[in-house]
Amino acid sequence: MTTESDVLAIVKAFVGEADLDEAIERVHRLDDEPRVRAWLAAGLISTLSRHRPGNTVVAWTERAVVLDGLLKLADSDVLPDDQRRALRAAVGGMNVMRAAAEGSLTDPVQALDDLRKAHGEAPDHPGAVLMTELARQMVTLERDLDSGDEDAYRHAEREFQRIREQAAAQQPELVPHLEFVGRFLHTMAKADSPREQMALLLTECAPMLDDLPLDGPLRAAFDDMRAMAQGLGPSVVPGQIVPEPGADPMAELAERARQPGITPALRANLLLAAGGASLQEWKAVDAARITRGLECYREAAELAVRGRKDWFLAVTGAAMALWRRHEVTNNPADLRAAEEILQDARDVAGDPQHASWNLVNTMLSEIERLLGKDGVETALATVRGVAWRVLRQSDAAAARRVAEEAVEDTVRSARRSLIDGDPATAIRVLDGGRALMLFAATEFRDVENRLLAAGRPDLADRWRAAEDDDGRDRLPTSLRYEVLSVFAQRSGLLDTPDLAEIRSALRAVDADALVYLLPADGITPGFAVMAAAHAAPSYIPLPGLAVDGDSDVNRYLGSLARRDADPAGPDAGADSAGRDADPAEPDPGADLTGSLDAVSDWAWRAAIGPLVEQYLPTLPAPAGDRPRRLVLVPMGELALIPWQAARRGDGVPALRLAAFSQTASARMLCRSAQAAPVPLTPVGLVVGDPDTGVRWQALAGARIEAFAVHQAFYRAGKYVGRRADGSASPAGAGSVQQVRDWLADPRPAAGAMLHLACHGVVESGGPAPTSYLLLADGGRLTAEEIVALLLDTPQRAIGLAVLAACHTGRSVHGYDEAYSLGTAFLAGGVRSVLSAQWAVPDAATSALMFMFHHHLVAGRLPAWEALRRAQLWMLDADREAPATMPAALRRRLSGADLARTEAWAGFIHLGR
Numbered sequence: 001m002t003t004e005s006d007v008l009a010i011v012k013a014f015v016g017e018a019d020l021d022e023a024i025e026r027v028h029r030l031d032d033e034p035r036v037r038a039w040l041a042a043g044l045i046s047t048l049s050r051h052r053p054g055n056t057v058v059a060w061t062e063r064a065v066v067l068d069g070l071l072k073l074a075d076s077d078v079l080p081d082d083q084r085r086a087l088r089a090a091v092g093g094m095n096v097m098r099a100a101a102e103g104s105l106t107d108p109v110q111a112l113d114d115l116r117k118a119h120g121e122a123p124d125h126p127g128a129v130l131m132t133e134l135a136r137q138m139v140t141l142e143r144d145l146d147s148g149d150e151d152a153y154r155h156a157e158r159e160f161q162r163i164r165e166q167a168a169a170q171q172p173e174l175v176p177h178l179e180f181v182g183r184f185l186h187t188m189a190k191a192d193s194p195r196e197q198m199a200l201l202l203t204e205c206a207p208m209l210d211d212l213p214l215d216g217p218l219r220a221a222f223d224d225m226r227a228m229a230q231g232l233g234p235s236v237v238p239g240q241i242v243p244e245p246g247a248d249p250m251a252e253l254a255e256r257a258r259q260p261g262i263t264p265a266l267r268a269n270l271l272l273a274a275g276g277a278s279l280q281e282w283k284a285v286d287a288a289r290i291t292r293g294l295e296c297y298r299e300a301a302e303l304a305v306r307g308r309k310d311w312f313l314a315v316t317g318a319a320m321a322l323w324r325r326h327e328v329t330n331n332p333a334d335l336r337a338a339e340e341i342l343q344d345a346r347d348v349a350g351d352p353q354h355a356s357w358n359l360v361n362t363m364l365s366e367i368e369r370l371l372g373k374d375g376v377e378t379a380l381a382t383v384r385g386v387a388w389r390v391l392r393q394s395d396a397a398a399a400r401r402v403a404e405e406a407v408e409d410t411v412r413s414a415r416r417s418l419i420d421g422d423p424a425t426a427i428r429v430l431d432g433g434r435a436l437m438l439f440a441a442t443e444f445r446d447v448e449n450r451l452l453a454a455g456r457p458d459l460a461d462r463w464r465a466a467e468d469d470d471g472r473d474r475l476p477t478s479l480r481y482e483v484l485s486v487f488a489q490r491s492g493l494l495d496t497p498d499l500a501e502i503r504s505a506l507r508a509v510d511a512d513a514l515v516y517l518l519p520a521d522g523i524t525p526g527f528a529v530m531a532a533a534h535a536a537p538s539y540i541p542l543p544g545l546a547v548d549g550d551s552d553v554n555r556y557l558g559s560l561a562r563r564d565a566d567p568a569g570p571d572a573g574a575d576s577a578g579r580d581a582d583p584a585e586p587d588p589g590a591d592l593t594g595s596l597d598a599v600s601d602w603a604w605r606a607a608i609g610p611l612v613e614q615y616l617p618t619l620p621a622p623a624g625d626r627p628r629r630l631v632l633v634p635m636g637e638l639a640l641i642p643w644q645a646a647r648r649g650d651g652v653p654a655l656r657l658a659a660f661s662q663t664a665s666a667r668m669l670c671r672s673a674q675a676a677p678v679p680l681t682p683v684g685l686v687v688g689d690p691d692t693g694v695r696w697q698a699l700a701g702a703r704i705e706a707f708a709v710h711q712a713f714y715r716a717g718k719y720v721g722r723r724a725d726g727s728a729s730p731a732g733a734g735s736v737q738q739v740r741d742w743l744a745d746p747r748p749a750a751g752a753m754l755h756l757a758c759h760g761v762v763e764s765g766g767p768a769p770t771s772y773l774l775l776a777d778g779g780r781l782t783a784e785e786i787v788a789l790l791l792d793t794p795q796r797a798i799g800l801a802v803l804a805a806c807h808t809g810r811s812v813h814g815y816d817e818a819y820s821l822g823t824a825f826l827a828g829g830v831r832s833v834l835s836a837q838w839a840v841p842d843a844a845t846s847a848l849m850f851m852f853h854h855h856l857v858a859g860r861l862p863a864w865e866a867l868r869r870a871q872l873w874m875l876d877a878d879r880e881a882p883a884t885m886p887a888a889l890r891r892r893l894s895g896a897d898l899a900r901t902e903a904w905a906g907f908i909h910l911g912r
Contacts, residue, residue, distance in 0.1 A: 006030065010040045014047050024066060027073065034078060041073035045087055048094070067091045085121040086128040092118035093131035097138050108143035112136060133163050146309055146355060150393055150402055153188035160185055180208050250277035250289070254296055264303045268310055271300035275317045279324055287328045294321035307348050312356035315345045319363055332371070339367050346381075353485055358385040362409065369416065376425050379413050383432030383496060386410065390436040391443060391484055399437050400769075406433040411635065415524055423529050423537040424499055427666065430516050430529065431496040434633065434665035435818040441784065442671075442827050445791035447483060454486050497670045499531060505666075505673035506533035509912050510862070511629045512619050514666060517607055517638050520546035528611055531666070534620045544606040547637045556599035560640060560838060596901040600647040608646035608654045616658060629659040629864070631669060639811065639818070642837060644871070645905035653875060659868050661909045664818035668826060672911045678799030678831050680856070683751030685742045686710040687758055688721035690734030690776035698726075702757035702804065704889050705846035709755055712850070712884045713857045717751050718742070721758070721776070724888055734758070736779035743786070744793045752799040757849070760805030760821060760836070762812060769812045771821050773805060783812060783824035790828025800856075800863055801825040802834045804849050809835035809908055822910055832863035832911040844903035847893050848874055854882050864909040874904035 006026050013023035024044060030037040048067060071091045075084050096111050115136045122128040137159050144152035164178055187200045257270035278293020301314035322338035325331070342364040349357045361382040368375035386406040393399035410433030417426040451460035459482060466479055497505070502514055513532040520526040526545025531537050547553050616628045632643055643662075646654040654660070663669040688706025689699045707724040710717065721734035732738045742750060759774040772780040790796065801822075803809075808821040822835025834852070836845075851870035855861050861869065873879050877899065881890055897903065 007036065007040065010044070014043050020044070020047065024070070028069065034076065038074050038076050038078040041070045042079060042083065042087055045070050045074060045091060067094055082122065089118040089121040089128035090131045092121075093128070093135035096135040097131075108139050108146065111139045112143070115139065130163070137163075150389075150399075151189075153185055157182070157185040157189045180205070183208055250274045250293060250296075253277060254292075257296075265310070268300040268303040268314065271296040271303070272310070272313055272317060275300065275314075275321065279317075279321060285328055287325055290321055290325045290328065294318055294325070297321055309355065312345060312349070312360070315341050316356075316359055316363060319345075319367070323363075323367060326370075335367055335371055339364065339371060342367065352381065352384040352388045353481065354385075358382055358389065358409075361385060365413070369420075374420070374422070376417075376422070379417070379425060379429055380432075380496075382413070383410065383429055386432050387436060387439065387496075388484070391440045391480070393440075393480075399440060403433075403436045406436060407635075409433065411518065411521075414518065414529070415521070415527075418527055418529065418539055423539040426527075426529050426539070427502070427514075427516065427531050427537060428496045428498065430518070430633075430635070431666040435668055435823065438664055438787075438819045438823055438827050439667060441787045441819075441824075442791060443484070443487070444480075445788075446794070451483065451486060456486055459483060459486065497666045499537060501670050502531045502666050503533050505670040506531070506631070508673035509631070509669070510626065511631045511661065512616070512622065514631045514633065514663070514669060515611065517542075517545065517632060517634045517643075519636050519638050526606070528607055528615070530615060532619055535618065538615070540610050540615060542607055542610060544602075545638070546606075552595075552598040552602040553641075556595040557637065557640060559595040596642065596645065596905065599641060600645040600901055600905075601649075603641055603643055603646035604648055604654060608643060609648065612654060612657050627659045627865075627868070628657070629661065631661045631663050633663060633665065640837070642901070642905040644908065645901050653872075655868055655872055655875075659864055661864050661911075663910060664823045664826070668823070672826060672831065675829060675831060675912075676797075677912060678752045678797045680753050680799050681751060682714050682716045682857075683749065684714050684717040684753030684755070685739070685751065686714060686717060686719045686721075686755045687734045687739065687775070688719065688723065688729070690721040690758055691728070692759065692774050693777040696759055696774060698722075699757065699759070699842055700726075701842035701846040701892060704886075704892060705804065705849050706755060706757040708846075708850055708886045708889050709853050711886070713853045714751070714753060714755075717753070724886075733776035735776040736781050739773075739775060739781055740785075740789060743789050743798070744796060746793060746795040746797075752797060753802075754798065754800070754830075755802045755804065755849075755853075757804040760803065760808045762807045762810050764812055771807070771810070771812045773803075773808075773821065783819065783821050786821070786824040787828050790825070790830070794829070796829070798825075798830045800832045800834075801830045802849065802852070803836065804834075804840075804845055806836055806839040809837045809910075822908075826910050830911065832909065834863065834867060834907055834909055836906045837908060838902075838906050840906040841903055843892055843896050844874070844898055844900075845906075846889060847896070847898055848904055848907065850885055850889060851882075854884065858882070858884070863912070867907060867909050871904045871907075874898045 006029070009018050010023045010026055012018035013020050027037055027040050027044060030040070045067065048070075068091070071087060074087050079087075092114060096115055099111070115132050119129065119132040119136075137156060140159070141152055141156040144155060149155070160182060164182060184205050187204050191200050251274075253270050253274035257267045257274065262270075275293045275297040278289050278296065297314050297318035301311055301318060304311035304314055319338040319341045322334040322341070326334035326338075342360055345356070345360045346364060349360055351357070361378050365375040365378040365382060368378055386402075386409065389402045390399050390406065393402060410429050414426040414429045417423070417429060447463050448460045451457070451463065462479060463483060506512070506514060511533065513530045513535075516527075516529040518527040518529060520543065526542040527539050528542055528545075529537075529539045547557075611630065612628075616630075619628070622628060634641060634643065644655060644660045648654070648657075663672075686706050686709055688710075689703035691698075703722045703726070704724045706721065707719065710719040718731050719729050720732040720738050721729055723729055739754075739756075742754070756773060760771065761774055761780075762771045763769060770782050770784065772782040775781060790798075803822055803825070805821075811818050811820050811823075820835065822833045825833045848870050851873050852866050855866035855869040856863060859866065859869070879898070881893075
């Protein structure tokens with residue numbers, strides 16, 4: 001029988017003046033008053049959205065049963081329809097959040113669909129909408145983390161800000177929780193690694209826990225997370241968290257995991273932390289402690305769902321503990337056991353698309369080597385996973401971080417292959433970490449049509465809708481994952497080229513060898529690793545190929561940095577821009593010429609000399625009078641070295657002895673080689689010093705050069721920008737739209753040659769690094785837009801792009817990433833590209849560019865040889881200008897020192 005005291009006790013629970021567990025029991029006993037019971041049950045559901053029942057973890061884990069029971073009481077004809085729908089939506093959202101929090105959410109995609117339906121139950125009820133929105137955020141975060149989105153927390157932080165103010169206005173009691181969640185997401189988003197996340201959790205988030213209500217649902221979860229982080233101690237925050245004397249974090253975490261009533265997911269996480277605490281020190285010698293940690297990992301694996309993220313963390317942790325114990329006991333059985341665990345984990349992961357694929361295969365490769373196996377297939381499997389990780393990122397910053405990690409991992413693996421005497425594997429592994437962001441930019445092209453061809457119109461529709469909502473650069477990682485899975489099924493998308501493909505590409509572009517230049521690292525020497533067109537792969541140790549510690553290299557890099565710090569334009573964010581205006585008084589603080597001379601001598605000693613004198617003579621002689629030709633892939637800061645300027649001890653430039661091109665990767669070389677050659681005609685587009693409309697300095701040499709090139713070699717083409725006398729071209733000002741239109745014009749009448757004499761700008765700082773060509777009225781044509789524009793017009797055939805603008809060869813995302821304006825044109829399908837490594841001098845560049853086109857058109861030479869001949873002409877003290885060179889250009893060159901290294905060595909050739 002319902003009594004007034006029952007009702008009063010339940011109502012008091014609404015405001016925290018009575019025990020929630022007891023109130024829930026009372027409401028179920030109100031059999032004789034269904035109307036009162038329905039209203040009270042509804043009130044308890046609302047209360048549970050803000051508090052957990054009681055203060056026990058057991059009650060928190062039973063939330064679904066409690067809520068469903070209350071919903072049955074409340075969902076009756078007694079309540080209005082809109083309130084009942086709101087209750088159903090709120091309970092649905094709370095159950096999804098509970099499942100996500102305790103790790104029992106097995107299908108995030110289905111959960112998101114359920115939440116959409118729940119939202120549809122009460123689209124106008126603020127409380128229900130808030131609950132389903134919060135639940136949707138939590139599930140989306142879990143889905144993105146599981147799918148390997150490196151920027152999942154950053155995306156979640158942005159989404160959270162969208163509903164934060166609304167939530168605070170509707171339910172003020174949630175403000176402490178919302179503040180904490182906002183801080184937590186911000187902390188996790190700005191950390192670059194799980195270790196840093198734990199450190200920041202302790203230093204920035206943990207103090208805020210004291211502001212959370214004791215009975216709030218977040219308190220217990222983050223208390224446990226804090227305990228796990230503290231259990232890892234100095235390995236997380238060195239010098240800040242020191243366990244008390246005699247304290248054993250591993251034992252404390254393991255004991256906490258034995259508490260009754262906690263969820264299997266929480267118990268597994270505590271055991272994972274205990275296992276990590278047992279392996280804090282890499283040189284630990286306590287085999288018994290390692291064994292206890294191993295048992296924690298094994299128990300965590302048993303508790304986790306096989307194949308889920310926590311399970312992979314547990315089994316790889318167990319393999320690491322076995323590996324560590326082997327180092328202590330020298331028992332090979334531990335290594336074999338670790339190998340067996342990792343092989344099983346790889347089978348469960350299935351393919352490179354899996355988020356744990358790289359972790360498993362990286363460890364397995366190391367253990368296979370320790371067991372005396374070659375580990376080649378495992379190493380290559382890891383490389384495929386590296387490419388997949390970058391491709392599936394929806395955020396450029398996340399992709400850049402993954403690419404940086406990839407370079408480090410692949411270089412380490414390649415060094416091991418070289419130490420084992422296996423250059424063929426080293427080449428494939430090295431290429432797996434090269435130009436991954438550029439690769440990603442080329443793969444997401446013509447997506448809708450490719451999906452339709454693959455029989456997936458449903459996915460094509462979702463892709464189109466996502467592009468309309470978010471834009472191409474903000475597509476969800478999960479959607480990218482699905483699309484790439486379709487593309488990768490039979491295409492070999494993730495494989496790096498094998499030796500047969502590289503040899504075929506080298507023959508197609510008429511080169512002798514592809515050469516990776518790998519800098520020294522500590523006690524390990526540098527290497528040149530070669531894949532030849534007509535010989536076996538090989539390598540040369542290069543002890544002198546060390547960037548750190550060499551005064552000549554450091555002086556050069558310093559000069560380059562000082563030059564970049566003083567751009568020729570007003571934008572504070574620009575690292576580098578423009579062509580130098582040839583000041584009358586050179587700046588002694590930026591003595592690039594002097595440092596270039598020294599680094600040219602170093603380049604010969606460190607790498608080019610051994611290649612030219614030791615390696616090239618071992619290869620078959622090229623046909624006819626073609627010089628020996630190497631295509632270089634410089635790694636790390638070696639990408640900043642002007643290898644084409646290398647100079648033998650007697651002063652003979654390497655250019656007289658061989659020809660040099662560069663490529664972003666073997667994959668990119670093969671792609672260029674597979675494209676049919678595009679013959680050049682006297683038609684094309686020449687852009688000469690467009691008036692930018694801002695304070696960028698005018699480039700008198702650039703306009704004289706461009707006008708001369710147009711008049712002498714491409715009169716049937718279009719000239720835009722400013723003419724030699726400074727007047728505007730009648731054909732146009734040289735706007736971004738004019739260049740876009742030409743790039744997308746598939747008609748043969750448009751021509752196949754583009755010459756750009758203008759400012760090039762690199763902005764590598766900030767969250768969105770980019771590089772762009774600065775055109776009329778300050779218009780910007782970015783590297784990203786160039787790739788997209790050309791790939792969206794696959795029928796456009798362009799044979800040559802000459803980027804006579806500064807820093808067009810400089811990578812935006814780091815040296816190894818090789819994503820520059822030059823490589824953007826190459827990735828878009830342009831067959832040959834010339835780009836600049838630094839701020840090239842205006843007048844000297846005019847002479848070099850004219851002579852390049854002279855040898856290209858009049859001499860009918862390929863682009864790489866035309867550039868080499870033009871550079872040799874610059875070096876020739878007895879040089880003579882061809883009759884086609886205009887008088888205005890001749891006069892400008894009078895007295896100029898064209899032979900100085902800075903004047904000619906800044907340009908490199910890419911492509912065919």
